[in-house]
Amino acid sequence: MSSLVALVGTWAVGCSEPSAxxxxxxxxxxxxxxxxxxAGDSLPTFTREELLGRFDPAAHPDFRSVPAAWTDKEEIYxxxxxxxxxxxxxxxxxxxxxxxxxxxxxxxxxxxxGIWERKWERPQYMGWQAVDKARDILTYSAMPGASRHHWxxxxxxxxxxxxxxxxxxxxxxxxxxxAHAGDYGFHQxxxxxxxxxxxxxxxxxxxxxxxxxxPMLAAFNAKVxxxxxxxxxxxxxxxxxxxxxxxxxxxxxxxxxAYRNTER
Ligand SMILES: [Zn+2]
Numbered sequence: 001m002s003s004l005v006a007l008v009g010t011w012a013v014g015c016s017e018p019s020a021x022x023x024x025x026x027x028x029x030x031x032x033x034x035x036x037x038x039a040g041d042s043l044p045t046f047t048r049e050e051l052l053g054r055f056d057p058a059a060h061p062d063f064r065s066v067p068a069a070w071t072d073k074e075e076i077y078x079x080x081x082x083x084x085x086x087x088x089x090x091x092x093x094x095x096x097x098x099x100x101x102x103x104x105x106x107x108x109x110x111x112x113x114g115i116w117e118r119k120w121e122r123p124q125y126m127g128w129q130a131v132d133k134a135r136d137i138l139t140y141s142a143m144p145g146a147s148r149h150h151w152x153x154x155x156x157x158x159x160x161x162x163x164x165x166x167x168x169x170x171x172x173x174x175x176x177x178x179a180h181a182g183d184y185g186f187h188q189x190x191x192x193x194x195x196x197x198x199x200x201x202x203x204x205x206x207x208x209x210x211x212x213x214x215p216m217l218a219a220f221n222a223k224v225x226x227x228x229x230x231x232x233x234x235x236x237x238x239x240x241x242x243x244x245x246x247x248x249x250x251x252x253x254x255x256x257x258a259y260r261n262t263e264r
Contacts, residue, residue, distance in 0.1 A: 046219040052228060053109035053150030063106065063152055071102035078105045079152035082209040086155065089184035098176040099169075103205065104156040107149040113234045116144055120235045134239040138249060139201055144234045145224075146250050148189070148206075153213035155186075156205045165204040174204055182256075185211045189253040198244075199252020214259050220250060 049055055057063040057077035064080045066073075070090065078086065090100045107115075119137045128136075134143070148154040158173055159165065165174040181187065187210050190203035229240035240246070 046216055046223075048223050048228070051150065051216065051220045051224055052145045052232075053107070053112060053147065054145075055108060057106045057108060057152060060152075066102055066105055070100075071105070073102070073104065076102065076105040077152065078155065079209075079212060082153050082155075082212060085184050085186070085209060085211075089181060089186060092180065092184075093173075093176055096176060098173055100173070101158050102155055103158065103160065104149065105154075106152045107147060109144050109150065109232075112142060112147050112149065113144040115141055116234055130236045131239045131242055134236040135243055138199075138243065138245075140203070142200075142249065143229060143237070143240060143245055145229050145232050146240070146245050148208060148213065148253075151213060151216045153209040153216060154189075155207050155209075156203075157207060158205060160205055162202055162204050177207065181207055185209050187254075187256065189213075189255065191254040195254050197252050197254055198248035200249065208253075210255070210259060214255075217251070217253075221246075 050060075058065075058075065060077075062079050063077040064083050066076045066078055066083060068074075070087075086102075093100050116137065119141060120133060125133045125136070142149070157177070159170060164170040177186075177188070186207040188204065188206065189208045190200050190206050191197070192202045224246075226241055226246060229245060230238050243249075
């Protein structure tokens with residue numbers, strides 16, 4: 001049985017100055033059930049609608065607009081604490097001569113469905129079975145309802161090409177992020193799979209703010225069921241079961257040890 005990644009760690013979500021180290025204080029052997037019980041006491045309640053991206057970030061009181069100078073997109077949003085942490089990281093990077101650019105931030109269910117449905121209609125998929133189409137799209141794109149971008153905690157930086165991060169400016173950006181992003185709470189969850197995780201391929205651009213995304217994954221695992229995906233209104237939703245979207249994709253992330261737990 002593959003390991004189910006569950007989240008233990010910080011519940012200090014309301015704290016405005018979390019560092020990755022301070023945040024990770026819980027016993028890594030705590031099991032998911034007690035984590036969730038504990039979370040119920042001190043975490044803000046993440047609703048199923050939030051976890052599934054079924055809300056408008058522009059109208060959500062916990063979200064803020066990313067400043068226009070920080071992104072090449074118009075009107076994109078992050079949770080306020082994530083934006084604040086990102087601002088500190090961006091400033092520190094800039095002081096080291098590294099320019100960070102937000103290419104994508106919060107994407108709600110409707111937005112993700114737009115991405116998914118455009119790919120679903122690709123001419124190259126003519127005649128393919130639904131499960132094969134979905135598996136192919138899942139190489140890099142999440143099913144609507146199952147994206148970390150729904151949570152307001154995850155950002156895509158600078159380039160959507162892994163190659164860009166391998167030389168010149170891109171290599172400098174990646175080296176800086178690898179060395180320093182953790183100091184601001186950000187972690188590259190889609191690594192090169194050398195750790196044995198399942199799911200999406202390497203994404204050097206995707207960084208996750210774990211002090212909030214950690215508890216949100218635990219909340220997702222506690223509150224969201226398979227039928228929330230398979231019954232959702234998008235093409236191929238029924239394949240979420242056979243493609244193990246919950247265990248292999250939603251939970252197919254690299255996490256620092258203190259954020260991991262192994263199913264027993
Ligand atoms: Zn991303």
